[in-house]
Amino acid sequence: MSRAVRILLTQRIALLAVLIVAVVVTFFVNDAGGYLTAPYDFDYMSAALITAVPLAMLGLAEMLVILSGRGGIDLSVGAIVSLAGMVFGFAYGEWGWPLWLAILATAGFGALLGAVNGFLVSYIGFPALIATLATFYAYKSVAIVINDQQPISTEPIQKLFSISRSVELPLFGQYVPDVPLGIFTFLLPTVVAVWVLLARTAYGRRLYAIGTNDVAARWAGLPVKDTRFKAYVYAGLISGLVAVVTVGQFASARPDAGVSGNGMALPAITIAVLGGVAITGGIGRVAGVVLATLLIVWLNAGILLAFVGNEGSQYQLLALGAVLVFAALLNGLTNRKYGGSAS
Amino acid sequence: MTAVAEAKIKKRVLPSPVTGQEMVLVGVIAVLWAALAVSTPAFLTAGSIQPLLVATAPVALIGVGMTIVIITGGIDVSVGGAIMVCSVLTAKALVEAEVGLAVAVLLSVAAGALLGLVNGVLIAYGRVHAIIITFGTANLFMFLGLRIFGSGTVNGIPGTLAFFGRGPDGRTLGVPHAFLITVLITAAAWWWLRHTAGGRHFFAIGGDAQAARLAGVRVQRRVLLAYVLTGLLVGLASCFVIAQGTSTLDQSVGAGKELAVIAAVVIGGTSIMGGRGSVLGTLLGALLVQSVASGVTQLGWRSQLSDLFVGIFIIVAVGADLLRARARRNR
Numbered sequence: 294m295s296r297a298v299r300i301l302l303t304q305r306i307a308l309l310a311v312l313i314v315a316v317v318v319t320f321f322v323n324d325a326g327g328y329l330t331a332p333y334d335f336d337y338m339s340a341a342l343i344t345a346v347p348l349a350m351l352g353l354a355e356m357l358v359i360l361s362g363r364g365g366i367d368l369s370v371g372a373i374v375s376l377a378g379m380v381f382g383f384a385y386g387e388w389g390w391p392l393w394l395a396i397l398a399t400a401g402f403g404a405l406l407g408a409v410n411g412f413l414v415s416y417i418g419f420p421a422l423i424a425t426l427a428t429f430y431a432y433k434s435v436a437i438v439i440n441d442q443q444p445i446s447t448e449p450i451q452k453l454f455s456i457s458r459s460v461e462l463p464l465f466g467q468y469v470p471d472v473p474l475g476i477f478t479f480l481l482p483t484v485v486a487v488w489v490l491l492a493r494t495a496y497g498r499r500l501y502a503i504g505t506n507d508v509a510a511r512w513a514g515l516p517v518k519d520t521r522f523k524a525y526v527y528a529g530l531i532s533g534l535v536a537v538v539t540v541g542q543f544a545s546a547r548p549d550a551g552v553s554g555n556g557m558a559l560p561a562i563t564i565a566v567l568g569g570v571a572i573t574g575g576i577g578r579v580a581g582v583v584l585a586t587l588l589i590v591w592l593n594a595g596i597l598l599a600f601v602g603n604e605g606s607q608y609q610l611l612a613l614g615a616v617l618v619f620a621a622l623l624n625g626l627t628n629r630k631y632g633g634s635a636s
Numbered sequence: 637m638t639a640v641a642e643a644k645i646k647k648r649v650l651p652s653p654v655t656g657q658e659m660v661l662v663g664v665i666a667v668l669w670a671a672l673a674v675s676t677p678a679f680l681t682a683g684s685i686q687p688l689l690v691a692t693a694p695v696a697l698i699g700v701g702m703t704i705v706i707i708t709g710g711i712d713v714s715v716g717g718a719i720m721v722c723s724v725l726t727a728k729a730l731v732e733a734e735v736g737l738a739v740a741v742l743l744s745v746a747a748g749a750l751l752g753l754v755n756g757v758l759i760a761y762g763r764v765h766a767i768i769i770t771f772g773t774a775n776l777f778m779f780l781g782l783r784i785f786g787s788g789t790v791n792g793i794p795g796t797l798a799f800f801g802r803g804p805d806g807r808t809l810g811v812p813h814a815f816l817i818t819v820l821i822t823a824a825a826w827w828w829l830r831h832t833a834g835g836r837h838f839f840a841i842g843g844d845a846q847a848a849r850l851a852g853v854r855v856q857r858r859v860l861l862a863y864v865l866t867g868l869l870v871g872l873a874s875c876f877v878i879a880q881g882t883s884t885l886d887q888s889v890g891a892g893k894e895l896a897v898i899a900a901v902v903i904g905g906t907s908i909m910g911g912r913g914s915v916l917g918t919l920l921g922a923l924l925v926q927s928v929a930s931g932v933t934q935l936g937w938r939s940q941l942s943d944l945f946v947g948i949f950i951i952v953a954v955g956a957d958l959l960r961a962r963a964r965r966n967r
Contacts, residue, residue, distance in 0.1 A: 364909075366767075368895075413951070420908045422711070422767075423954050426895060431947030437940040563771055572765050607782045614775030621764040621772060629763070 302627045305569030309584040316588060320595035329598040339470035340459060341594035343542070346475040347374075347535045349586035351561035352568065353487045354528035354535075356582050358421065359565055360491075361524040362504035362574025368425040369410060370532045371558045372432035374551030377403040377536035379436050382445030382546025389449070400533040406432060407529015411522035429558070437548045446545035454544040479538050483531060488579040490527070500524060504575030563613060564589060567620050589613065653830070654916070657905030657957060661920040665927060672931045679934055686812055688930045690802050690880060693814035694719075694873040695893070696922035699900045700818075700825045701752075701866030703918045706901055707829075708862050709842040709910030710759060710766035715870050715897055717777030718751045719890030722874035724781050727790040727885045730797070730878075737796055745871035751777060752867020756860035774894070782887060790885040793878065800879035814876045818919070821869070825915045838862065842910030899946055900925055903953045924949065 301308050317338070324333040331337070351370050358365045380402045385395035406428070413424035459471035491497035499520045503510040511517045535557075540546045551557045568585035570577030592612055597605040673680040698715055705712050726744040729735045735743070751773075758769045798805040800814045807813065829835035837858050840848040849855045877889065902908060903924060904917025925946055932942040 417955065418958055419951075419954060423902055423908055423950060426899060426902070427947040427950035427954075429895070429947070430899070430943040430950070434940050434943035434947065438938050438944075442938070442940070559771060559774070563775075566768050566771075572768055603787060607779055610775045610779040610782070614772045614777075614779065617772035617775070618758065618769060621768045622758070622762050625762055625764045 299631065302623065303631055305581050306578070306584060308623075309568070309581065309588055313584065313588050313591065316592050316595065320591075320598070323595075323599065329595075330601060331598050333595055333598055336470040337594065337598075338591055339472055341590055342476055343459075343473040344593070345586050345590045346473070346480045346538050347542075347557065348560060348564055348590065349480055349583055350483050350531050350535050350538070351557055352564035352582045352586055353483060353579065354531040355558075355561045355565040356568070356570045356577050356579075357487070357500070357524045357531075358528045359562075359570050359572060360500050360504045360574055360577050361521045362507055363421070363521070365414070365421045365504070365521070365524065365574055366425065366562065366572075367407075367410060367525065367528050368422065368558050369406070369429040369432055370528065370535075370561055371551035371556040372429045372436065373403050373406045373529055373532035374536045374539055374557055375436035375548060376406065376432045376439075377533040378540050378546045378550050379439055379445070379548055381537055381540055382440075382450060385453075386445045386447040386450040386546060396534075396537050399537055400530050403533020403536060404526050404530040407526045407532065408522070410529065411525030414525060415518045415522040429552075433549075433552050436552075440548060442548060444545045444547045450540060450546060451544045453541045475538055475541070479534055483534065484579060484583060487527075487531075491579060496520065496523070501575055506575075560589075560613070563617050567617060571624075589616070592616075655905055655914055656960065657953065658914065658917050658920055660956070661904065661917065661924060661953075665920065665924050668924070668927055668931065672927075672934065676934045679931070682810060684930070684934070686807065686810070687802055688926055689815035690806065690812045690876075691930075692922050692926040693800075693812070693818045694876045694880075695896050695900050695925070696919045697818045697821060697869050697873045697876070698866065698893070698897045699904070699918035699922055700822055700915045701862070701869040702897050702901050703904070703906050703913050703915045704825070704829070704838055704862045705766070705866055706898075706906050706908060707838045707842045707910060707913045708859055709845065710859065710862065711898070711908070712755060712770050712863060712866055713767060713894045713898075714751070714755060714770040714774040714777055715866065716890040716892060716894040717774045717781060718748060718867060718870045719874050719877060719893055720781030720887075721751060721777050721784065722748045722871045723877050723885060723889050724784045724790060726874060727793050727878055728784065730793055731790060734794070735796070737799060740796060741872065741875050744874050745868050748867040748869070748871025748874065749864055750867070752864040752870070753860075755867070756863030759863060760856040760859040781890075785887055789887070791883065793881075793883045793885060797875055797879035800876045802880060806879065814879070817872075822915050822919045829915065834858075839911055842912070844911075896925070899950055903949050905953065905957060907957070921953075 301311060320329070320333040323329055354370055355367060358367045377399050381395055381399040384390045384398050385392060390398070410421075410425050410428055413419045413428075414421045458474055460474050461471050491500065499510070499515050502513070502515055503517045503520050507517050536550070539550050543550065564585050565577070565582055566572060567589070568577065568581035568583075570581065593609045596608050596612060599605065600608055669680070678684055702712060702715070722744045725747050726740050729743055730740055755770055755773055758764065758773070759766045762769065795801075795805075800806055802812075808816070829838065837848065837853045840851065840853055841855050841858055845855050878885065900922035901913070901918045902921070904914065904919070904921035906913025906917060928945045928949070929939070929942040932945070933939050
């Protein structure tokens with residue numbers, strides 16, 4: 294028994310899995326009791342996954358930079374989404390580039406914006422919080438000014454909305470709910486790519502090494518600056534891809550897409566931390582971030598049905614904040630009780 | 637010991653009263669104001685400078701608390717949510733209970749202190765990194781604020797708080813009260829941080845919390861105090877925010893303010909790593925940011941362009957600080 298408790302407390306993935314089951318069961322019971330405004334079933338859960346696409350991708354982007362250590366964090370991902378989205382709007386919507394080239398250019402542009410962050414942090418030595426705060430302001434401003442505050446929603450952009458539709462899976466598709474297309478075209482490739490990068494390449498091992506102890510890594514002869522720099526470039530690249538997803542979802546390239554309201558950076562950092570990424574660097578896994586996304590997405594989807602009107606979106610804030618504080622306190626507790634790292 | 641040697645030791649114990657960063661900021665603001673005065677004759681008039689000072693006040697005031705928090709090695713990204721809670725609570729009290737000026741300020745400050753207490757307890761005793769806790773409480777505070785808002789805006793706010801506002805009631809001898817209060821509080825905090833043991837403790841904690849604890853500093857209490865102080869100032873700043881606004885308060889109040897405050901602190905030369913910083917620099921940083929915003933508008937440019945300059949200022953200010961630190965190390 295105490296062993297099970299210990300695993301739950303120290304293995305973030307086990308805890309998240311249990312929480313997901315608890316959330317889903319809770320809402321199924323509520324649904325059966327007729328307390329929800331609409332049915333909470335597998336179809337609904339599947340449709341809700343569309344919001345998981347940008348959330349999980351940006352969560353992975355944050356994970357890469359937080360892993361790199363020395364206070365690594367990226368406040369600018371939302372602003373990159375806005376600015377890269379405008380570039381995509383111009384390339385695909387105004388200049389008529391082919392779709393693959395426009396996506397490639399957008400991702401490349403995102404990587405370029407990430408490279409500015411990486412250069413400032415890794416080669417000049419800016420604290421990451423400050424460098425990305427500065428670029429957040431700069432990118433946000435340029436994104437709004439570049440097209441005179443106007444969104445781009447020409448015909449090709451509007452037709453892009455089809456990439457956020459749900460599709461029936463081949464072979465056994467009629468037995469399971471339709472799944473949003475963005476899961477396959479953007480989310481899964483990103484998840485697999487980041488997993489391979491971290492778990493199966495020398496670069497991944499270097500990233501964990503510099504995040505754990507960058508002085509030791511430097512004496513071991515690792516290219517610390519280059520490794521940290523690339524983490525920010527990859528984060529920018531992923532943000533560029535999220536820009537394409539976001540333009541598709543809105544059917545419009547909006548200049549404030551990634552920064553309106555609370556912006557996209559805060560939820561992404563929350564997801565990464567909830568997924569067990571240690572803010573001090575060197576600890577964190579892809580599976581944790583993916584599970585944390587599923588937990589938040591399905592929790593939010595259920596909350597939306599449990600309340601009438603805009604109360605639901607308010608209680609989503611409560612849930613996100615409470616879950617984050619709970620997870621953070623739990624990290625502190627397990628660190629003291631069991632020592633070592635709670636990943 | 638000769639007087640010269642004594643003076644030397646004193647100089648070593650305390651950094652110089654005005655840092656290089658602050659001198660540079662004064663220079664930059666002077667050049668900026670001069671350039672704006674030349675290009676738009678309307679800039680250097682009371683009608684233009686007074687609103688500029690009033691608008692600087694909330695960010696600079698919260699910046700005093702944020703500077704102390706950052707000196708201890710922490711950060712508070714929940715001030716935007718806290719502004720929302722304090723201002724909607726106060727606005728509702730003004731409209732529905734028709735409270736007076738003193739009650740409204742007390743209410744707002746008490747609410748802010750309570751929110752700061754939540755942050756402080758979690759950070760000081762939960763032993764979790766401040767940025768994570770305050771990201772969490774930011775969401776909780778926004779939830780609280782939106783619940784108090786109900787479904788819409790708060791309408792018909794009376795002019796009870798005009799003492800802090802832009803109008804003639806908000807000025808004495810041409811000086812806006814909101815700015816005057818901010819300057820006085822900044823000066824008091826400057827003295828406290830520089831010349832009292834309690835103030836120096838914050839620097840000790842930011843330099844090395846473990847060493848500070850062994851030297852007898854009650855680290856957890858000091859950290860708690862830093863967040864409560866920030867909350868208090870958020871409460872007072874929220875009264876300024878209401879006073880500057882129209883008779884309607886909408887749900888976007890406070891959004892993004894945490895980053896604006898952190899930007900002012902950082903431009904003012906406070907090190908985000910803790911252990912070094914000055915509230916005077918924060919006031920100048922806030923004034924610079926607001927001057928740019930005002931200048932961009934008066935030149936007829938798009939107002940969002942000022943954010944680009946904020947970004948550039950952060951890079952230049954911190955970059956210069958990094959270069960100076962490198963020069964110090966190499967000497």
